[in-house]
Amino acid sequence: MVRIGAFLVGLFFAGWLLISFLVGAVAYVSEPPAVTVEHEFHKHPKEVDFSFNGPFGKFDQAQLQRGFQVFKEVCSACHSLKFVAFRDLKGIGYNEAEIKAIAKQWAIKSPDVDPKTGEASTRAPVPADYFPKPFANNVAAAAANNNAIPPDLSLMTKARHDGSDYIYSLLTGYQNQPAELLKHFPDAKTPNGLHYNPYFANLNLAMPPPLTTDGQVTYGDGTKATVDQMAKDVSAFLTWTAEPKLENRRRAGLATIVFLLIATALAYMSYQNIWADKKKAA
Amino acid sequence: MSFPWAEHYTPKHPAMQWIDEKLPLPRLVYNAIGAGYPVPRNLNYFWNFGVLAGLALVIQIVTGVIMAMHYGANTLVAFGTVEQTMRDVNAGWLMRYAHANGASFFFIVVYLHIFRGLFYGSYKAPREMVWLLGLVIFLLMMATAFMGYVLPWGQMSYWGAKVITGLFGAIPVVGEPIQTWLLGGFAPGNASLNRFFSLHFLLPFVIAAVVILHIWALHIPGSSNPTGVEVKGPQDTVPFHPYYTAKDGFGVGVFLILFSILLFFAPNYLGHPDNYIEANPLSTPAHIVPEWYFWPFYAILRAFTVDFFFVPAKLLGVLAMFSAILMLFFLPWLDTSPVRSGNYRPTFKKFFWILIVDVLILGYCGGAPAAEPYVMISQVAGAYYFAHFLIILPLISRFERPLPLPGSITESVLNRHNIKGEQDALPGMGADPQPSNAG
Numbered sequence: 054m055v056r057i058g059a060f061l062v063g064l065f066f067a068g069w070l071l072i073s074f075l076v077g078a079v080a081y082v083s084e085p086p087a088v089t090v091e092h093e094f095h096k097h098p099k100e101v102d103f104s105f106n107g108p109f110g111k112f113d114q115a116q117l118q119r120g121f122q123v124f125k126e127v128c129s130a131c132h133s134l135k136f137v138a139f140r141d142l143k144g145i146g147y148n149e150a151e152i153k154a155i156a157k158q159w160a161i162k163s164p165d166v167d168p169k170t171g172e173a174s175t176r177a178p179v180p181a182d183y184f185p186k187p188f189a190n191n192v193a194a195a196a197a198n199n200n201a202i203p204p205d206l207s208l209m210t211k212a213r214h215d216g217s218d219y220i221y222s223l224l225t226g227y228q229n230q231p232a233e234l235l236k237h238f239p240d241a242k243t244p245n246g247l248h249y250n251p252y253f254a255n256l257n258l259a260m261p262p263p264l265t266t267d268g269q270v271t272y273g274d275g276t277k278a279t280v281d282q283m284a285k286d287v288s289a290f291l292t293w294t295a296e297p298k299l300e301n302r303r304r305a306g307l308a309t310i311v312f313l314l315i316a317t318a319l320a321y322m323s324y325q326n327i328w329a330d331k332k333k334a335a
Numbered sequence: 336m337s338f339p340w341a342e343h344y345t346p347k348h349p350a351m352q353w354i355d356e357k358l359p360l361p362r363l364v365y366n367a368i369g370a371g372y373p374v375p376r377n378l379n380y381f382w383n384f385g386v387l388a389g390l391a392l393v394i395q396i397v398t399g400v401i402m403a404m405h406y407g408a409n410t411l412v413a414f415g416t417v418e419q420t421m422r423d424v425n426a427g428w429l430m431r432y433a434h435a436n437g438a439s440f441f442f443i444v445v446y447l448h449i450f451r452g453l454f455y456g457s458y459k460a461p462r463e464m465v466w467l468l469g470l471v472i473f474l475l476m477m478a479t480a481f482m483g484y485v486l487p488w489g490q491m492s493y494w495g496a497k498v499i500t501g502l503f504g505a506i507p508v509v510g511e512p513i514q515t516w517l518l519g520g521f522a523p524g525n526a527s528l529n530r531f532f533s534l535h536f537l538l539p540f541v542i543a544a545v546v547i548l549h550i551w552a553l554h555i556p557g558s559s560n561p562t563g564v565e566v567k568g569p570q571d572t573v574p575f576h577p578y579y580t581a582k583d584g585f586g587v588g589v590f591l592i593l594f595s596i597l598l599f600f601a602p603n604y605l606g607h608p609d610n611y612i613e614a615n616p617l618s619t620p621a622h623i624v625p626e627w628y629f630w631p632f633y634a635i636l637r638a639f640t641v642d643f644f645f646v647p648a649k650l651l652g653v654l655a656m657f658s659a660i661l662m663l664f665f666l667p668w669l670d671t672s673p674v675r676s677g678n679y680r681p682t683f684k685k686f687f688w689i690l691i692v693d694v695l696i697l698g699y700c701g702g703a704p705a706a707e708p709y710v711m712i713s714q715v716a717g718a719y720y721f722a723h724f725l726i727i728l729p730l731i732s733r734f735e736r737p738l739p740l741p742g743s744i745t746e747s748v749l750n751r752h753n754i755k756g757e758q759d760a761l762p763g764m765g766a767d768p769q770p771s772n773a774g
Contacts, residue, residue, distance in 0.1 A: 063725025067718040073641040074714035212611035306599020317588025324581040
């Protein structure tokens with residue numbers, strides 16, 4: 054009985070799948086799916102040679118500080134960084150006094166409550182504060198940005214495939230729509246208020262090009278602030294904000310694996326040793 | 336519960352004797368995974384995976400309990416508390432990554448364990464109960480993993496919860512009320528997150544309990560072995576300890592090395608980037624995909640695209656997806672061949688490897704976008720999956736002519752070494768007589 058029932062159930066599922074396949078195949082051949090403009094013109098991120106690439110790569114602290122400067126002077130006007138606190142900047146090489154000063158001079162104030170009246174107020178951030186958000190809420194953010202809400206950047210490099218390369222490619226990827234695209238997809242003209250960028254998933258991005266001219270920021274360490282350099286630096290900084298424990302993780306990993314290799318070699322030898330009489334006997 | 340020649344627990348120290356009289360727990364352990372459990376001497380490395388699955392469960396429970404200490408099961412803060420664990424808790428990143436990748440490794444070893452059972456016919460009499468309990472563990476694991484994936488409250492958490500609970504919505508008439516009841520609302524929200532957290536904490540301990548039953552059921556007939564020939568006497572077995580504890584110790588080392596490579600150097604490789612975006616009910620991700628270990632079943636779910644008269648395609652997909660696992664409960668009665676091991680079943684062996692390739696194809700399609708040609712490929716692969724278990728396997732066991740079996744485990748071990756001895760031109764290697772102290 055079990056086998057007859059199973060046979061019938063199997064026949065039904067397998068048969069119906071094959072019929073579905075035939076229906077799908079006929080539709081596929083008679084009406085091949087239309088090629089989308091995203092499929093044709095979306096580009097994978099450019100590969101960037103970051104210092105933290107590869108299993109043993111490390112952050113370049115000078116680069117992280119430059120990237121932080123780009124974030125401070127350019128990105129932070131619209132984007133929040135809500136999972137990072139000022140105190141975390143210790144991780145990119147600032148000392149306590151510097152962090153205190155950075156927090157105190159931060160352009161956006163931290164929300165607070167007036168201790169006398171209990172009314173909402175603001176104050177200068179302190180190192181324990183998280184980076185204050187540039188907009189009070191999503192409605193304010195959308196209203197100020199052509200209805201697009203600038204996403205939080207804390208985790209951006211982990212929230213996209215090949216995130217570090219992606220940020221760099223996006224920042225340097227703005228261009229005019231290719232004539233080729235408009236020829237094949239006349240309906241796909243970039244709408245007003247959006248900006249064409251082949252690295253963005255649907256090709257048209259609300260964010261205007263943030264890095265436009267060489268020297269937009271002035272680096273303290275004398276590095277020439279080309280658009281390319283700024284894009285690289287801020288990508289590196291955002292890689293750090295998304296994964297501040299990257300170096301600890303790799304160091305711990307190396308030690309763990311060396312330990313495990315030795316332990317496993319010993320385990321293998323004791324296994325061989327214990328089985329020696331059984332193997333010889335056979 | 337064991338072979339008559341099993342070694343007996345004889346505590347020497349008075350304290351151990353005292354404990355043994357009051358609560359013979361050390362005796363139980365000794366007989367279960369110690370020297371008191373005789374095991375076939377010819378087990379290969381594929382028999383390591385049960386122990387590895389147990390280890391993976393322990394890793395999950397330890398890392399999970401620690402993560403729970405820092406987690407807030409509320410939609411307003413859940414995503415943030417997970418991030419805080421990663422950033423501000425001592426070794427929090429290690430616990431979080433170990434837990435997320437530990438789930439993947441748990442499934443890797445369990446899948447290998449299941450396919451070992453499929454190839455060597457471990458599900459056959461007298462071990463049907465072991466197989467059935469194993470499937471119960473597998474189902475509990477899937478439920479636990481699904482609910483665990485919802486907890487970080489990222490985009491994939493939210494939309495995965497919506498899609499999976501939506502499956503129940505496909506049931507006619509009562510489907511939508513059931514979905515609302517499961518979620519505690521009309522869409523995943525705070526009520527869903529809270530109950531998923533509660534169940535995600537509970538189920539691993541239920542799994543641990545079923546694991547005990549699984550091992551108990553295994554110890555009644557004893558472990559199977561690569562020849563599929565039952566143990567005939569003491570010369571066929573060795574005590575679990577030290578022989579297999581030593582071998583498993585080596586296996587555990589290899590497992591931990593591979594686990595560490597992923598955990599420390601590519602911890603997000605198996606995850607989806609969208610889950611680093613906080614859940615947003617107003618923005619649907621481009622492709623909603625579950626974690627990789629569900630991909631083969633997800634492919635089957637999506638392969639049903641044509642309504643069967645009054646039965647909608649979605650309901651068919653849901654039925655097929657659940658059947659894809661539930662039908663394995665009938666496997667011991669579908670494959671009636673008395674020969675267990677695939678090594679002695681030439682036709683079975685060929686189809687077994689086709690099944691492996693088929694499941695890998697299904698997995699690939701399940702992770703791909705729901706577009707052509709992936710849907711067409713999963714339709715063919717899905718058809719084979721059902722046909723394999725429900726049609727081909729019963730037919731093979733009826734018509735196949737198996738190869739001659741070795742007379743006993745010891746004989747097969749001797750033969751293997753004989754052949755090897757001749758090839759290596761090392762006379763005498765295989766001709767040594769059996770030592771009398773074997774077992």
